[in-house]
Amino acid sequence: xxxxxxxxxxxxxxxxxxxGSLLIEGEKISKIFRDNIPDSVLKNATVIDADGxxxxxxVIDTHVHFREPGLTEKGDFESESRAAVAGGVTTVxxxxxxxPQTTTSALVEQKAEIASKKCLTNYGFYIGATNDxxxxxKNIDPKSVAGVKIFMxxxxxxxxxNSKQSLEDIFASAKIPVVTHNEDEAxxxxxxxxxxxxxxxxxxxxxxHMFIRSSDACYKCTSFVIDLAKKHGTQLHVLHLSTKKExxxxxxxxxxxxxxxxxxxxxNYLWFDETDYDRLGAKxxxxxxxxxxxxxxxxxxxxxxxxIDTVASDHSPHLLSQKQGDALTAASGIPSIQHTLPMMLQLxxxxxxxxxxxxxxxxxxxxxxxxxxKRGFIxxxxxxxxxxxxxxxxxxxxxxxxxxxxxWSPMVGEQLQxxxxxxxVNGNLVYDEGKINDxxxxxxxxxxR
Numbered sequence: 001x002x003x004x005x006x007x008x009x010x011x012x013x014x015x016x017x018x019x020g021s022l023l024i025e026g027e028k029i030s031k032i033f034r035d036n037i038p039d040s041v042l043k044n045a046t047v048i049d050a051d052g053x054x055x056x057x058x059v060i061d062t063h064v065h066f067r068e069p070g071l072t073e074k075g076d077f078e079s080e081s082r083a084a085v086a087g088g089v090t091t092v093x094x095x096x097x098x099x100p101q102t103t104t105s106a107l108v109e110q111k112a113e114i115a116s117k118k119c120l121t122n123y124g125f126y127i128g129a130t131n132d133x134x135x136x137x138k139n140i141d142p143k144s145v146a147g148v149k150i151f152m153x154x155x156x157x158x159x160x161x162n163s164k165q166s167l168e169d170i171f172a173s174a175k176i177p178v179v180t181h182n183e184d185e186a187x188x189x190x191x192x193x194x195x196x197x198x199x200x201x202x203x204x205x206x207x208x209h210m211f212i213r214s215s216d217a218c219y220k221c222t223s224f225v226i227d228l229a230k231k232h233g234t235q236l237h238v239l240h241l242s243t244k245k246e247x248x249x250x251x252x253x254x255x256x257x258x259x260x261x262x263x264x265x266x267x268n269y270l271w272f273d274e275t276d277y278d279r280l281g282a283k284x285x286x287x288x289x290x291x292x293x294x295x296x297x298x299x300x301x302x303x304x305x306x307x308i309d310t311v312a313s314d315h316s317p318h319l320l321s322q323k324q325g326d327a328l329t330a331a332s333g334i335p336s337i338q339h340t341l342p343m344m345l346q347l348x349x350x351x352x353x354x355x356x357x358x359x360x361x362x363x364x365x366x367x368x369x370x371x372x373x374k375r376g377f378i379x380x381x382x383x384x385x386x387x388x389x390x391x392x393x394x395x396x397x398x399x400x401x402x403x404x405x406x407x408w409s410p411m412v413g414e415q416l417q418x419x420x421x422x423x424x425v426n427g428n429l430v431y432d433e434g435k436i437n438d439x440x441x442x443x444x445x446x447x448x449r
Contacts, residue, residue: 001026002427005041009050009388013057013378014364015356022055024384027426032380048422050388056359058090058385058423059341060366060376062146063239063264063312065333066092068114070099075317075335075405077118081442083338083403084121085431088387088420089313091375091445092121092337093146096128097159103128105140112444120430120438122375122385124445126179129170131163142175142449146370147237152221153183153213153287160185171232176449177370178229179237182221182246183213183288191217192328204327207277210289212327215243218288222246229261237369238263240314242288244298252306256368262309265299267343268334270352272296272410282323282330283410286316303361304353310369311344311361313337317406335404339397339411345389345418373446384427393419 004024011020011032023031023041031041061084067075084092094111096102102111108125115123126149127140137148148170154160161167162185171178191212195204222238226249229236241247241263250263272284273296284290302308316333323330344358367376374382394417402409423431428440 003045004427004429005037005045005047006050006055006386006388007037007047009053009055011055011378012355012359015360017356022378022384022386024424024427027383029378029380029382029384032378048388052390053421054389054391055378056088056387056389057363057376057378058387058425059088059362060091060372061089061313061315061337061340061362062093062310062366062370063095063266064092064315064337065095065097065317066315067317068098069111074319074322077115077123078120078438079403079405080315080317080337081118081120082436082438083335085423085425085436086403086420087338088341088389088423089337090121090385090387090423090425091123091372091442092119093124093126093370096126096149097151101128101159102126103130103133104136105144108140108145116441116444119442120436121425122442122445124370124447128159129161129166130159131161131166134166134169134173137170138173138175140176143447145176146445146447147177147179148174149179149181151181152225153181153185153188153217167228171228171234174234177235177237179239180225181239181287182218182225184217184221187217187220188213195327202326205277206281206285206327206330207274209285209327210274210291213287213289215245215291215295218243219245222249226261233260236261237310239312240269240288241265241299241302241308242269242291242295244295247298247302247307250302250307254306256309256365259309262369263307264310264312265303265308266312266314266336267340268314268336269299270296270303270347271343280410282325283408284334285323285327285330285332286314286334287332300347300352304357309361310365311340311358312366313340317404319406320408335406335409336411338403339409339416341387341389341420342416342418343411345391346416349417371448373448375445384424386424387420388422390419390421392417395419
């Protein structure tokens with residue numbers, strides 16, 4: 001059993017920051033030192049000097065598309081988990097819009113078997129909802145999946161659920177969190193026809209994407225699912241808020257463990273806005289669409305004030321060739337997992353929220369909302385899923401440093417000052433100053449339900 005001492009770090013955890021050291025024995029955190037470290041510990045442990053650095057719980061990214069099985073030209077569990085650990089992410093929940101779509105417990109288990117051989121992070125999965133798999137959702141073991149994913153508006157993978165009776169049945173019977181992609185399909189179709197009429201010869205500018213997938217389409221759908229959740233007492237987690245209007249639908253200052261309706265935002269919606277379409281084009285085309293500056297500013301405020309509970313990447317790689325085209329034809333999705341934590345720390349540096357809130361939204365709250373066992377906190381007896389960050393180490397993101405299989409990112413050329421230097425998964429040092437150790441794979445997450 002390995003013994004590792006992370007020495008003299010600034011530990012950011014549970015809403016506080018303090019100077020301390022962590023002892024890792026095997027897979028778990030065995031001791032947290034705030035004062036002197038016994039000589040016996042120093043003699044018997046491999047010591048990592050973290051003076052001047054921060055130690056955070058590893059990020060629990062509850063929203064990724066690693067594209068396996070079936071779409072592996074874009075990414076797979078090996079390639080995308082390498083990017084994840086380079087970004088301080090130690091646990092991921094993979095979405096069901098793969099090929100085949102993960103809509104049965106048997107298909108969930110098949111995906112888990114693939115991940116067990118390739119994924120460097122810990123992993124969990126969503127079962128995908130369809131109009132006719134309500135019985136699968138009712139009968140699935142609540143400990144085996146993160147939740148059930150419902151696409152209220154059609155997106156990559158074509159998993160739209162549009163039967164009102166199916167939605168009623170799922171919300172009424174689900175024993176696991178219901179997570180939703182909220183865009184009103186009828187409004188999207190109407191907006192699409194209007195845009196086609198506006199550009200009869202085609203070549204619709206990418207910036208029109210935010211009018212096709214409009215703020216009103218998001219707001220209408222989010223209002224609908226919240227009403228449905230309240231009607232049935234369902235635990236609901238709304239994914240990737242993108243509009244100012246939606247924020248008012250969520251409560252703030254409610255203890256997260258008693259909050260049945262929660263919300264997520266992704267760094268893409270906090271970093272980019274409509275002013276970036278001319279510069280980056282389809283590289284920032286995603287669903288829901290990146291919208292106006294006032295929405296970006298409101299989302300930052302909603303995160304700080306507690307209306308928004310979690311931050312996840314919505315890591316969605318496509319080949320660059322698939323991103324060619326206009327607002328109607330270019331693929332929607334952004335690869336992002338390698339830089340989400342440094343991006344959020346950079347936004348905290350600008351005064352939008354605190355670094356402790358970054359840890360709360362990316363580590364603590366995901367663990368609490370989804371009832372992840374013994375992860376998401378720096379605590380004795382918890383798994384040693386940890387990230388060490390150098391807090392004043394400026395760098396420019398370069399294409400050569402990207403680990404995504406797709407090989408591109410809209411963040412290329414951006415400057416960040418927070419650098420992930422080491423990442424531990426279950427006590428294993430999987431990322432160390434640019435070097436990846438892929439000898440040991442991550443574990444399947446257990447849910448305390």
